[in-house]
Amino acid sequence: MPKDEFKTPDLRVYGENPALEPDSMGHSSPYKALPEHQESLGFPGELVDGWHDKAIDKMGDLLSKNRALKVYLDSCVKCGACTDKCHYYLGTGDPKNMPVARQDLLRQVYRRHFTLPGKLFPGLVGAKDLSEEVLEDWYTYFHQCSQCRRCSVFCPYGIDTAEISMAAREIMDHIGIGQKYCNEIIAKVHQIGNNLGLPEAALIDTLEGLEEDVEEETGVAVRFPVNEEGADVLLVTPSADFFAEPHVDGLIGYAKVFHQAGISWTVSSYASEAANFALFTGSYEHMHKISSRIRKAAQELGVKRIIFGECGHAWRVAYSFLNTLAGPWDFLDPAYPTPQHICEVTLDLIERGAINLDPSANDDKVLTFHDSCNVARASRMGDTPGGQFHIPRAVIKAAVNKFVDMAPDTIHEKTFCCGGGGGLLTDDLTELRVKGALPRMEALQDVVDTHGVTHMAAICAICKSQFTKVMPYYGFSMDMVVSIHQLVSEAILLGTKE
Ligand code: SF4
Ligand code: SF4
Structure with missing residues (x-):
């Protein structure tokens, strides 16, 4: 259990209101920008x-x-x-x-x-x-x-x-x-192309390392291409996917999906970031500038489609604003005129039999799913085909045998934030992040107690980073958090299509 100056809240029965503590968070504000x-x-x-x-x-x-x-x-x-x-x-x-x-x-x-x-x-x-x-x-x-x-x-x-x-x-x-x-x-993305300040050489090196790891583990030469002109797909994903756990296991999953479906793809070192933090600061000018990098990369590489990786607010920007910010996207394949979410792509491939999954590969896990705010509330809502409540769950259910949802008033459009969204995923706000995670932790504890849930999947880089940080405060292991495409990666049958 991490040691801090504040007390982690007790898990209450969900729905119980807290005792009023006026000004109890008046001391908590983030560092001001240099x-x-x-x-x-x-x-x-x-x-x-x-x-x-x-x-x-x-x-x-x-x-x-x-x-x-x-x-x-x-x-x-x-x-x-x-x-x-x-x-x-x-x-x-x-x-x-x-x-x-x-x-x-x-x-x-x-x-x-x-x-x-x-x-x-x-x-x-x-x-x-x-x-x-x-x-x-x-x-x-x-x-x-x-x-x-x-x-x-x-x-x-x-x-x-x-x-x-x-x-x-x-x-x-x-x-x-x-x-x-x-x-x-935001300054780092303008200067280097991603949130982490990862330069081109480091990106190429990291992806080459992943190629070697995956081939060693599976015996299959799954590629992780960078700046490949003429590829069909530009993958735009949060830079955490390039190396942090559990994000990178998701990236391996995307690569295996593309490999198995025969889709040529690439990432761009110029636009190597799906996140658009200018959304959090309300700056249209900077949202536009970050989005324009994606447009420029897509045009220069000559891709036909753009696919976003597992990132909540990036998907909100892509789904709701990208056309206004950096469109028109008339140079893309008319069959894919707007960016797609990786979960939509994977589900479509599963349903068409273009990839096959063996869910028994994940039989050591009992899954639940955390709806990320920006996917659940800010894109196509709905629990029917095409809806963002349905799509991630359908992918999970194809990849695992044991899945249970959290309580109905904590999922779909009523989902609780992980506590680290909106530009608050910073150590100077640790107390706020831990306390803000309480309602999600309560809902998680409920399914752990009633259904023996062992893992919680998420489709947002911020949610995954936030949960791995705060869950130990509540007595959960950070290893409970998984990417959806990590589950796909475990279950996908490489080299077999029937
Ligand atoms: S629910 Fe809406 S109208 Fe009611 S107090 Fe809150 S913001 Fe105001
Ligand atoms: S629920 Fe809280 S954190 Fe979320 S938008 Fe409303 S005030 Fe902000």
């Missing part, structure tokens, strides 16, 4: 003179461009339906982590400056100016929102706290107080 990273992204290196007016101007600018933001700020009726739906509130008891309270941090300033009652009678309508104290709360509590959008599922008006959190972070970047973790990563 001036050089801020400046390399076009933001001020430190809090600017006249920051108050600049922040209000930026808010006005966002409100004029984003109608939804204004609607979200205007339409809350304080019904309370969202209050106990956030994992950070459930794990910390801090009332400022109730979604409605988080929204109100921005809403009170919006009312003060952009509504008539707020200008005339601020005290009567809960309007407040942007003081240093309020700005401090913004930095703290908008970095205690993983932008998972669970609360919006329960809000009768569909108010999306993630959009409000993104707007607040964008305003803060604009006045010179960005978050270190996200902004460093």
Whole structure:
């Protein structure tokens, strides 16, 4: 059990509310970005003179461009339906982590400056100016929102706290107080092409090593190509897939699937990252710049299809925004005009008999599945063919014999965030991450107790990294976490197609 300054919450019966602990997380805010990273992204290196007016101007600018933001700020009726739906509130008891309270941090300033009652009678309508104290709360509590959008599922008006959190972070970047973790990563992608700062030579070396490992283990020459012009598929995957456990086992699974189905593929050293952390900071400009690298790589390599690996928010960007950000993708094969998710591709190949799996290869495991927020809530929902609740489960069920879902109010669109999404997967937020994982850990404990579950599959690099870090705090082994394509990798019959 790791030693830390804070107490890991006790697993409660799921659905029980925490005792209120006002300001209990007021001390938890991430490191601020270094001036050089801020400046390399076009933001001020430190809090600017006249920051108050600049922040209000930026808010006005966002409100004029984003109608939804204004609607979200205007339409809350304080019904309370969202209050106990956030994992950070459930794990910390801090009332400022109730979604409605988080929204109100921005809403009170919006009312003060952009509504008539707020200008005339601020005290009567809960309007407040942007003081240093309020700005401090913004930095703290908008970095205690993983932008998972669970609360919006329960809000009768569909108010999306993630959009409000993104707007607040964008305003803060604009006045010179960005978050270190996200902004460093965005700068690295612009400079090198991936979150980890892995240069081309290291990438090639790593993939050659994987080729050798897989051939040694299976006797089959499965390729891991880099920068291969004329390949059919450009694989864009989170850079964690290149070496970290359990991610890399997923990458091996993708390679075996492509090999067995006879699909030629490549990764690009120029666009060697599926993640797009600019989504978390709300910066359209940087989302566009990162996405454009994928377009450029696809065009230069002459691929016909783009397939995204197991990454939650990357898939949200690909599914919801890529066309606007970097389209049109008219140079791709008309049969595959938009990017595909690796799970869709694998399921299609299984259903067509283009690859065969032997699920008994995973008979030492009893699986459950964690729906990643950005796949479950921000792409094609549904438990029928084509839906993102169905697709990953269908792949798992083809690869294993023993599978059980967690409780119905913790899966599909009601899934709980792992606790590390939205740009919060950083060690300076360990306490928040551990406490925010509580609801998922409770749901997991339930299926461990009732069905003997031994492993939990996930299809998001952030979820996998977060779980391997926080599960030991709750007494689970980090080895319980597996990639879906790790299960496929174990079960796939290489060299046999009947
Ligand atoms: S978006 Fe997720 S993290 Fe943010 S307030 Fe809503 S439930 Fe909490
Ligand atoms: S559920 Fe929606 S309307 Fe109700 S308090 Fe929460 S944000 Fe406001």
